[in-house]
Amino acid sequence: MRALVARRLEGPDALEVIETPVPEPAAGQVRIKVAAAAVNPVDVAVSTGKVVQYGVTAPREQFGLGWDVAGTIDAIGEGVDLTPGTPVIGLADLLGLPLKTHAEYVVLNADAVAPAPKGLDLTAASTIALNALTALQALKALQLTPGQTLLVTGAAGGVGGYAVELGKRLDLTVIASAGEEDEDLVRRLGADHFVPKDLTAVHTIAPAGVDGLVDAAVRGIAAQEAVRNRGWHAHVQAGPTPPHLRGITVEQIFVQANRSELQELVQLVEAGVLSTRVADTYPLHEAPAAYNRLAKGGVRGRLVLVN
Known part of the structure; x- marks a missing residue:
């Protein structure tokens, strides 16, 4: 072969x-x-x-x-x-x-x-498999509950796009960050709010900071600054993790193959929840x-x- x-x-x-x-x-x-x-x-x-x-x-x-x-x-x-x-x-x-x-x-x-x-x-x-599993496992690590706020960086990409769709399924308020040319795309994926890559607008939406972050763009500490004290940060990359500042829990996500989670994602694709x-x-x-x-x-x- x-x-x-x-x-x-x-x-x-x-x-x-x-x-x-x-x-x-x-x-x-x-x-x-x-x-x-x-x-x-x-x-x-x-x-x-x-x-x-x-x-x-x-x-x-x-x-x-x-x-x-x-x-x-x-x-x-x-x-x-x-x-x-x-x-x-x-x-x-x-x-x-x-x-x-x-x-x-x-x-x-x-x-x-x-x-x-x-x-x-x-x-x-x-x-x-790779992108949706990464997003699913990141969101599970954040342990957010319905009504809480989620910031997704790199929301127009593979992992980020799935994090937006899965976040909405969990009834989270999703703030999506991407290039300005991708605003229409991330809103179609279900984002409640759009902010540019500089993230300064996040605090106008969530003044105390967001409850959780899926950092699909690997912005590191620049993205973590948008998280509230004692919030959650899913670091979607292997290698060194950002510091745990202000009591923020940093979870490093390195995707793991898992049939039951793949089956969960397949069902969501079949239901039209995931694109x-x-x-x-x-x-x-x-x-x-x-x-x-x-x-x-x-x-x-x-x-x-x-x-």
Whole structure:
């Protein structure tokens, strides 16, 4: 099979599509014939070596690439309750694997896989797992209750957009921050209020500060200044966390694959609560072009590699 890997961590143009044996599932695992796999900022960070530089993972000879996947189960290991032929979505949540979802086949633990949303094409389905799970787990960490205020930075992006939609489902008052050109988008996602990236307007909406923050844009202390004393801050990035000032609880969010939460998200997609956004598709052999486009910024929706 073909698989995209990073051996020289010199950016997207150094990525390689290699030929490698089709992997076999062990007990508790499934093999997925990949239809589509989204490209995310963490993939670009792997290609440039930033994940090694920041100490998030150890150096190795080969990094597999890709976290999200949508496809069809074509083989299962012992003890798996999923059936070959089932369309699924899944998440490869380990950085250091030599092969991941940007490939023609991928093996995942069965607990990292759930049946795909009914009626949704697999290209769109491939954009759900990483970003929506990150947003869901961030909101659960904040422990907010209906009526409280939530600030989401990077609200036009993948994680931020899902945090807005999930926040509204929890009956929170959602303040969304993004570029001014994205105000219409984040309001369509359900935001109650829009503020620009400088965040100075937050205190006109919530004078004492917001109850919780999902910092999808990784603004750090600049965003935390908008949180009330003894509030909550979900830091959506691996690596050093901002300080816990003014009694604020800082929760570092590094996404974890979880079937029950994936199933929860699938139900919300089927119910129309969560949206999917595909910006463009690329065949696997054109992956460097997709990576370079994402690295330049400004993409709204996901770039997806398709087989």
